[in-house]
Amino acid sequence: MTSTTEAQAAALTGGVHQEIITVEGAGKDYLALDGNVVRGLSPVDLTIERGAFVSLVGRSGCGKSTFLRLVAGLEKPTSGTIRIGTERVDGPPDSARYVFQNYNESLLPWRTVGDNIRFGLRHGHGAARASSKAQENELIQEHLEEVGLGGTFNRYPGELSGGMQQRVAIARALAALPELLLLDEPFSAVDALSRSTLQDLILRIWQEHGLTVLFVTHDIEEALYLSQRVIVLREKGGGVERDVTVDIPYPRRQVDFREDPRYLRLRREVLGLVLGTE
Amino acid sequence: MTSTTEAQAAALTGGVHQEIITVEGAGKDYLALDGNVVRGLSPVDLTIERGAFVSLVGRSGCGKSTFLRLVAGLEKPTSGTIRIGTERVDGPPDSARYVFQNYNESLLPWRTVGDNIRFGLRHGHGAARASSKAQENELIQEHLEEVGLGGTFNRYPGELSGGMQQRVAIARALAALPELLLLDEPFSAVDALSRSTLQDLILRIWQEHGLTVLFVTHDIEEALYLSQRVIVLREKGGGVERDVTVDIPYPRRQVDFREDPRYLRLRREVLGLVLGTE
Amino acid sequence: MPDTIVTGTEAREAERKPPASGIRPVGRARRNARRYFRSRVSGWTLVALVVVLWELYSNVDYDPTISSPSRIAETWWGEATTGDLLNQLTITLRTMAEALALAVPLGVGIGFLMGRSQVIWGLLEPLVEILRLTPATAILPIYILFLGLGDQMKVAVFLTGGIFPMIINSYAGARGVSKILSETAQTFRLSWLQTQREIALPFAMPYILVGMRQSLGMSLVLAVVIGMLAGNDGIGYYLMFAQQNFNLRQLLAGVLTVAFVGYVFNAVFLLLERRVTRWRRSQTGAA
Amino acid sequence: MPDTIVTGTEAREAERKPPASGIRPVGRARRNARRYFRSRVSGWTLVALVVVLWELYSNVDYDPTISSPSRIAETWWGEATTGDLLNQLTITLRTMAEALALAVPLGVGIGFLMGRSQVIWGLLEPLVEILRLTPATAILPIYILFLGLGDQMKVAVFLTGGIFPMIINSYAGARGVSKILSETAQTFRLSWLQTQREIALPFAMPYILVGMRQSLGMSLVLAVVIGMLAGNDGIGYYLMFAQQNFNLRQLLAGVLTVAFVGYVFNAVFLLLERRVTRWRRSQTGAA
């Protein structure tokens, strides 16, 4: 694992505070079909620095996906505003790509796995990454191999196992090389080994390309391992409970990290918050 | 946590070996749309005793879901046979209920959450569980509360968070009170606290009603905590790698169990198998 | 443990704000209807524009075949108040209602069953397709031979003409049931009938409704055509009479009346459709 | 790291076994076609049965109006070999092809755009619905006035009659695009055009194809009707001629030819449809 980029270092050390996401009192109330209003997320104030790796944890239904959807411009806040860079979010920002929680429904079922990745490449952020079809196919194959799906280029998503579909969705988002990567429980359907491989893959790409990552997970250890900040949300759309800084330098290593006493202390703290034993 | 039922005790102690599932050389090759044959699961020989709690673990794409689908009669084996009790599986058996890995697609989107549970109740195994509509509604409400969804009776599945949808699917299967419960990564989308609550819920129902549970998970600690046996599958449909007996008596308690040296030994063993470090 | 339910002023406030994609306030038929008609204003403006241009054109260069909107309106008013137009329309609508009362269960039933059972599909497909592709008006003499001149014959022609959109759409809907919902039905051991009622039918409903709306339109058109070929009353006869007497203004007044009545039916049906498929709003990204 | 790919004899063996639900061998058009026709055998048997019963009945109690299958077949053979039937049919099919070449892009385009843009919907809905509910045959004089008696007029009548199934179905398909796929398009920042091409169009394709198949059938029926009302060639004229001559045998031979040609078109179209929506096989539980 290489060291962090400058921007990330800056974000960590508090050098140049360049916000990429600014959330000012943004909250969301849904109007359900039965006529009731459901609190999705209480108004939240928050800034996230460019190049940061931030995780969101909290109980099921606490508003993690809602927060991501607000940032992604897929949902209009019922109060407050959100800015990406200096621009107010009023629709999906150009720089962000989203891996949906229901990954299986977000793949294009009429395209092969390879063509789904092609979709990511062609609709990437910034310049086209391949100049010829052959080069593009090579790139696709690389992306597939990175997530352990080397032999599935010509299969249809409906013919893959759940975890394989999830990895296609991840590979597709990575192929787009966004500035801001929104991941909603992206590893929920993969095994332990794939999970740690993918964790390190995301970390590597984050560092190599200096992206900003917003990461939702139920696995607190994973959140701590990956991120610089872990934001704990309160139950039932209650807003931010605690904003925990994970002050452990990168590179982190799967085994060593889990024995680091700072990690163990943070783990106890965050677990306590989520499990409500604090 | 109460103690195990007689059948379960028998299954554990080897007293009365009454098989519920007998798998004889059953395997599955899929014919993909691109014309290739994909190995779903190599032929497997296996018996599972009535009342057992058995987990399946293995890497993504190793054939866990395929195995469950074979047992559930949703897929015809390309070789071998499977029997439930004494009858050869040739379609979904009367006694089994399945929580699908893609839980979000298996809820009826046109019915409210309450009516989805009603679906489970009405299509349960054995006698009807409610004699009046009012009683039925009460039962539904109880089932919802058990999975922490008390206030969602009149909401539509599309209006719930991912983890909430998953819990609806679990509650629906439990409402059907099957003899054989097939769970495909049923807790993948819920938070740590919900997860342990649900784990204990499943254990309680398993013990109270003497069901047989086949449980797929990527969380090896969860598999060990819940089951009497953990079956480790080989990568890429390679069949059974190891069949591990978890010889730790019930009741088990979340915290104590994880400190049990027998658990720690088994954990190391199974992790090694799955991570391939053995 | 109920979720946070906000009520009172807060709820009302939330509603006033532009609803997020896919989620809209519901259950307020009045407001619904208002929005409903509001959004078509542009289209009606377009129609009005066409009418105005037509009127202007007819002042410059009058053509008796297309007449002019004002004259047609005048004729229409005369026909509606003192003439026979509305009576004949009522008669036609009655026949149509009879035909639809038969065609809807039959069409939806056949299409749906064909979609749900390979055996029924195999058995009925050739017959249904051959009938669908046989022009009813060409073999009208045969209908008349067997069914006479009364409502029976008319209903039969409606059936053979107007039932097919329902068959085809119901078929497509019934066949499209997602794999996992079928499997859910299987693992919950639903009987064949239960599967149809609880899974396939709700799933196919949006398709079925599209088919029904098409059939509604076609049966109205057919009602006119049949009436013109073999009618003794009804709007078709009225139109044929106008045609035979070369009274084109009367003809146009009649045709526009039919179209307008059809439009109202269609709009009502669309409102119903929205109610029945309310749940879809959280599923589709339709604006 | 490729998945286990089994080839050679093993693959062939796997194919011979009954395929699992939803998964079938593909790409072998020949075998496909065989299965395709095999499954309709029962239906064709039913049709044959009807024909045989009709023949038997006509031997007992001959009715010149419905004639008998053997006589119709005889007439058909005579007409097909020495008569005018096939020539006229060709002419009709040519007109139909012209009309469809126009109607398909127009119908699919309008319906699709109406489904994808609220503005276009609002603008066009009233006009489209009014036209849909206006019986073209009733206002034939207007068509003739502006377009004459030639192909132009016929194509226009086809359009106003046969385009609507495509509009309605394409609209329904385009509107039905799932919320999450729309959102996927949004987050990948697809332009409006890209969203239509890469997301909405493939999604709506099954609906669109259903609409096209219906339009195909309707335009065939319309071809006959128009030919009967104002034609100087084509199968409709041929049929009208037969009707005037009281040659009901010729009439039936003609009508059945039309139906059969339509059936073949339809079957070919269904095969195409299966190819285009191949991917759906792992999505739907259709048997």
Next chain:
Amino acid sequence: GCGNDSPASADPAGTAVPALDPANPVTVKVINTSTAFNVALAKDYGFFRKYGLDIQESQLANGTQVLAALQGGSGEIGYADLYAGINAKAQGFDIKLVANNNTNAEEFPILVKADGPIKSPADLAGRSIALPPVPQHTVNLRGFLKSNGVDPNAVKYTIVQSQSAAPQALAGGSVDAFFGQWIQAYSNEGQPGAYDFRVLGDPDSSKWSNLKATTAAFWVTGDWLKDPKNQAVAYAFDKALHASYVWFKTLKPEQLQPILLRYQKTDLQKITGNDPKKVHNLLTNTQTGPFDFDATQSWYQLGLEYAPDKIQKGVDLRQLVYGSALQPAPELIQPPENPS
């Protein structure tokens, strides 16, 4: 002819058939073609009831459909062209003519644009003429052309089934002339808000056809006639119908005006200006006397000559006509009832 199978045809006076009792009228289902009001008129003015008939009328678009409906039993007596009857008979339908109804009109209008390039029939050579598909129109059009010195084979024929569309075809320029009806001619001749057409050449139809020939009539099936009661109905029907025509032909334009307004929504005054010639052309081609075999045979021959592909050969008119159609013209009687 050998009328053995229809005994009544040897009994033109119908003496062997008892008259019906007006106090107990027999219900008869009659099928007419669209918009003809002859039957309704005779019924409303009490002619049918006077002869013991209670008529229930329905309408179909053309003679072919009417004959099919008779065959199916949904009507008892139906109206169709002679040629349609001949074709049906030739195709094996067992039908009989029970009351002759029409001759050719004395004049037929061939309409052209008033300011168009066609000034005389000779200009029609190489041009196209719209006409309805019914065979008798082909025969009459060819007759007209020939008697006006034009080679019928030099003209292009364009079928327009929908009668009301023919003026548009002419106005829109897709045909150069059309074979129309007097009502179209008069309502488009210098009328405000109408097309400007005029009648071409010499329209006198006696130049090519025998005006005593029956061109359209009422028909029944042979089966129906087997019942002696129905034979009586046939005789009564012919008498009543012809009696109504005898009376109708005596009416003056001002008497006709309200009748046409009522039955056809046609303003006779406005269309014809009560020009007796125009009124005559619009209304009189109905027959009152017996079926004329020789004249009709010549009309049949003309048909075979001019439209051999549309009219079947070899039908014996004597086998086609029932005795009721041979009854002499009735005396003039005033309408037994008055509907208004």
